[in-house]
Every structure is written in structure tokens, then in C-alpha cells.
Amino acid sequence: MQRHREPVTVEWIAEAGGISVAGPGAVEQGAIELFGKDLSDSAIAYRMRRDRELGDASARPCAEAGCPRALPAAASTRRRYCNFHLAPHSRIRPFRERRRSALRRRAAVRAATADPRRE
Numbered sequence: 001m002q003r004h005r006e007p008v009t010v011e012w013i014a015e016a017g018g019i020s021v022a023g024p025g026a027v028e029q030g031a032i033e034l035f036g037k038d039l040s041d042s043a044i045a046y047r048m049r050r051d052r053e054l055g056d057a058s059a060r061p062c063a064e065a066g067c068p069r070a071l072p073a074a075a076s077t078r079r080r081y082c083n084f085h086l087a088p089h090s091r092i093r094p095f096r097e098r099r100r101s102a103l104r105r106r107a108a109v110r111a112a113t114a115d116p117r118r119e
């Protein structure tokens with residue numbers, strides 16, 4: 001990948017976000033308004049290219065089946081799940097369900113094969 005050499009300008013930022021900025025510190029202020037924090041020029045260029053090529057992350061749906069939530073606006077390209085489905089309780093759920101059904105199956109087998117004389 002080639003490094004970004006072009007400086008970030010007021011016009012560029014205004015075009016990207018449709019915000020009107022002017023005066024000293026406008027570029028920095030506009031960048032903070034758009035991206036939420038003070039990023040380097042190359043980081044801003046990267047994010048703008050990413051958004052242009054892949055669309056806004058907040059428009060991408062969560063990868064969990066039936067989840068209506070969108071991804072956070074600052075999501076990376078690799079991110080697939082919303083905040084809810086990325087949380088530990090959501091990630092551990094399939095394993096807990098599998099274990100619960102295994103225990104239930106084992107209890108059913110034990111009940112069916114139990115020796116009535118030993119009870």
C-alpha cells in the first residue's frame with residue numbers, strides 16, 4: 001500500500017461530511033467532528049477511502065441471524081457483530097446452550113436406565 005502524502009484540506013473535510021468549517025484550526029476541528037478524535041492525515045485518508053469503498057459501517061447489519069442492530073459508525077472492515085452480540089454474554093451463549101442440552105440428555109439417559117431396586 002502506498003503512503004498517503006496529500007495533506008488534508010478544509011475543502012476535503014467539508015466535502016466528506018458536509019460541514020462548514022472556516023478559520024484557523026478549521027481542519028483539525030472538522031476532522032475531530034467527523035471522526036470523533038484527533039487523527040493523523042493518513043488515518044483520515046484511510047478511513048475516508050474505507051467508507052467510500054465499503055460504505056458507512058453503521059449501514060452494515062450485524063452478522064447474527066435476525067439481529068436488527070447496525071454496526072457502530074467507527075467499526076473496522078473486519079468487524080461483523082454489533083455491540084450487543086460482541087459482548088461476552090452473547091459470545092459464550094452457544095457453548096452454554098450446548099452444555100445444557102448435553103447435561104439434559106445425560107440426565108434423561110440416567111433416568112431411563114436407573115435400577116429401581118437401588119433407589
Ligand SMILES: [Zn+2]
Nearest residue numbers: 062067082085
Ligand atoms: Zn447483533
